[in-house]
Amino acid sequence: MNHFDFVIIGSGIAGLYSAILARKHGSVLIITKGSIEDCNTRYAQGGIAAAIGKNDSPTLHFKDTIAAGDGLCDKEAARILVNEAPERIAELVRLGVPFDTLYGEIALTREAAHSVSRVVHAGGDATGQHIEVTLSNLVRSLKAQILEHSLATRILVKKGIVSGVKVLNCHTGGTEEFSCRFLILATGGAGQLFKFTTNSAVATGDGLALAYDAGAEIIDMEFYQFHPTALHLPGVTPFLISEAVRGEGGILRNIKGHHFMPDYTSDSDLAPRDIVARSIIHEMRKTKSDKAFIDVTHLPAHTITTRFPNIYHFCREHGLDITRDLLPVAPAAHYMIGGIKTNIWGETNIPGLFACGETACVGVHGANRLASNSLLEAVVFSKRIIQRASGQVKIEEQATTQGLADMRTTLSRRQAQRKVPPPRLAALQTLLWNKVGIIRNKEGLTQAADTLASWQKLLPQPTTRPTYELSNLLLTGRLVVEAALLREESRGAHFRTDFPKTSPQRQGHLVFNKSTIHP
Ligand code: SIN
Numbered sequence: 001m002n003h004f005d006f007v008i009i010g011s012g013i014a015g016l017y018s019a020i021l022a023r024k025h026g027s028v029l030i031i032t033k034g035s036i037e038d039c040n041t042r043y044a045q046g047g048i049a050a051a052i053g054k055n056d057s058p059t060l061h062f063k064d065t066i067a068a069g070d071g072l073c074d075k076e077a078a079r080i081l082v083n084e085a086p087e088r089i090a091e092l093v094r095l096g097v098p099f100d101t102l103y104g105e106i107a108l109t110r111e112a113a114h115s116v117s118r119v120v121h122a123g124g125d126a127t128g129q130h131i132e133v134t135l136s137n138l139v140r141s142l143k144a145q146i147l148e149h150s151l152a153t154r155i156l157v158k159k160g161i162v163s164g165v166k167v168l169n170c171h172t173g174g175t176e177e178f179s180c181r182f183l184i185l186a187t188g189g190a191g192q193l194f195k196f197t198t199n200s201a202v203a204t205g206d207g208l209a210l211a212y213d214a215g216a217e218i219i220d221m222e223f224y225q226f227h228p229t230a231l232h233l234p235g236v237t238p239f240l241i242s243e244a245v246r247g248e249g250g251i252l253r254n255i256k257g258h259h260f261m262p263d264y265t266s267d268s269d270l271a272p273r274d275i276v277a278r279s280i281i282h283e284m285r286k287t288k289s290d291k292a293f294i295d296v297t298h299l300p301a302h303t304i305t306t307r308f309p310n311i312y313h314f315c316r317e318h319g320l321d322i323t324r325d326l327l328p329v330a331p332a333a334h335y336m337i338g339g340i341k342t343n344i345w346g347e348t349n350i351p352g353l354f355a356c357g358e359t360a361c362v363g364v365h366g367a368n369r370l371a372s373n374s375l376l377e378a379v380v381f382s383k384r385i386i387q388r389a390s391g392q393v394k395i396e397e398q399a400t401t402q403g404l405a406d407m408r409t410t411l412s413r414r415q416a417q418r419k420v421p422p423p424r425l426a427a428l429q430t431l432l433w434n435k436v437g438i439i440r441n442k443e444g445l446t447q448a449a450d451t452l453a454s455w456q457k458l459l460p461q462p463t464t465r466p467t468y469e470l471s472n473l474l475l476t477g478r479l480v481v482e483a484a485l486l487r488e489e490s491r492g493a494h495f496r497t498d499f500p501k502t503s504p505q506r507q508g509h510l511v512f513n514k515s516t517i518h519p
Contacts, residue, residue, distance in 0.1 A: 004179075006028045006182050007164070008022070008028065008029070009031050010032060010185065010357070010359075013131055013135065014186035014360075014381075017135060019139050020135065022184075022386050025390035030139065033150065033465060036136050036146055040188045040200050040203055041132050042129050044128030046127065047120050048085075048372055049371070049373050050086050052089060052120070060115055062082045068492075069366020069369075070502070071366065076344060084383070089106070092134075092379065095134060097122060097135075100122055110244070111247045113270070114370065121244070123309070125242050150169055151167065151465050151468055152166070152167055152207075153462075155210050161352050162182075164177055165177070165180070168468070173463070180352075182352055185356075186207070186359065187207030188359060189205070189336035190336050193224075193333065193477050194429055195430050195432070196333065198239075204469040207340065209475045212479070213475075216341070216350055217511050218513070220361050220510065223365075223368065223493045227243075227332055229245070230330060231328065231329060238332040241294055241329055245296060246270060252276070252295075254286070254293075255289045274495070277331040281438055284330065293327060296322055296327075297322075305323070335369055337365045340360050340361060344384065345384050356377075356378060358374060365377075432448065436484060445485045459471055483510045487506060487510065
């Protein structure tokens with residue numbers, strides 16, 4: 001059978017949760033370019049934020065979300081996020097996700113920029129892994145069809161409406177088409193744009209590139225979130241050291257042993273991520289080092305090993321005992337805040353095309369995502385997609401009122417530069433890290449924009465998974481760079497030394513589409 005009611009691309013929390021809900025309303029096909037377990041969700045440590053604690057409320061969660069978002073959150077979407085959070089957690093519990101408990105209640109931890117402890121977790125710091133295993137087992141038992149090692153390469157659109165998707169079999173190189181009523185993109189982010197990232201190798205902007213090519217609008221791409229603390233060891237892929245480690249009392253020191261965060265902000269080690277990441281970079285530059293340290297040696301060893309078993313064992317395997325040793329850390333690319341523009345029902349501007357999870361941007365994160373709001377966003381808006389697609393909810397209004405102005409734009413046409421070598425993934429990642437990373441300016445952004453445009457022209461027609469991934473990353477990178485150039489201010493995760501202040505005149509969104517200029 002090549003026709004399905006729902007085709008879902010991606011097998012992280014957004015894809016799997018959508019599939020479980022969609023299965024009640026029709027046939028479901030999940031397409032994933034690796035095996036079903038290959039996704040970023042698996043690596044999520046911190047957890048899911050929800051106002052379920054006694055001293056908490058959705059209003060307080062809303063306030064923290066809006067404050068982190070630095071003037072760009074869509075308030076209607078953020079209100080939905082925090083109001084629907086407790087019910088989504090209850091549903092995950094019903095589905096079997098084994099969240100940690102304390103005295104019979106779900107245990108809550110604190111993360112940066114949350115005013116109270118409100119982050120639920122599983123297996124200590126193995127939240128993503130537990131969610132992934134629980135949901136993928138359920139999907140298998142529900143007889144949703146799963147097509148592994150298959151990469152979606154084109155969205156098929158007939159008379160302006162999504163009709164299906166073209167897929168590459170990554171093993172045989174053959175292609176196949178599937179038709180559907182609803183196509184849901186849940187492909188995750190694009191951390192592989194950067195030399196240092198906490199993301200897995202699958203995070204290559206695939207859904208974003210597919211949607212852009214099909215004519216979908218892309219929003220807020222200049223806001224790429226860098227996690228302040230990834231383990232920094234020579235030759236070891238960056239490994240996330242959860243913000244919850246600081247939430248439980250961990251502190252940051254520079255290589256001279258100085259606890260530096262109080263020098264930057266009264267929120268100290270629990271300031272919003274962008275501030276902590278930039279402070280670490282400043283300290284690294286000041287001390288001429290490529291790292292800082294996170295110190296938990298003052299906490300009881302038992303607390304560390306039971307609360308962070310994953311981190312403890314990973315560090316142990318690399319010769320570090322976190323109960324005694326300081327952990328070398330540095331910032332790394334972590335989360336794509338912008339993405340495929342959707343309304344509060346996960347709909348894009350193309351009828352039949354939905355997006356959820358990291359590849360989507362409904363506006364809940366604004367310019368800077370509050371910790372542990374991402375898995376939450378995935379479940380809240382996946383649910384709403386299925387409600388909308390299955391006709392459970394009839395809506396009058398077509399789109400969320402993005403509270404602030406949108407500035408529509410297209411990728412600039414840039415002159416090809418001479419003597420540019422053919423693009424390679426490592427060169428792309430180094431370029432983005434150096435010129436489009438945590439601290440940006442016009443000169444570096446312009447160099448990056450010109451180089452990416454030249455590379456894009458040199459890129460042959462992709463035929464294999466790696467060549468498609470490189471092509472998707474190039475397009476995603478161009479969208480990030482062009483947006484970063486256009487936003488002449490600093491706000492949230494976007495910081496420019498040539499425009500170091502936030503400008504009230506620029507409190508709007510940059511929306512790209514490919515309507516006139518082709519890259
Ligand atoms: C973390 O555990 O620090 C990551 C959580 C998140 O990105 O929301």
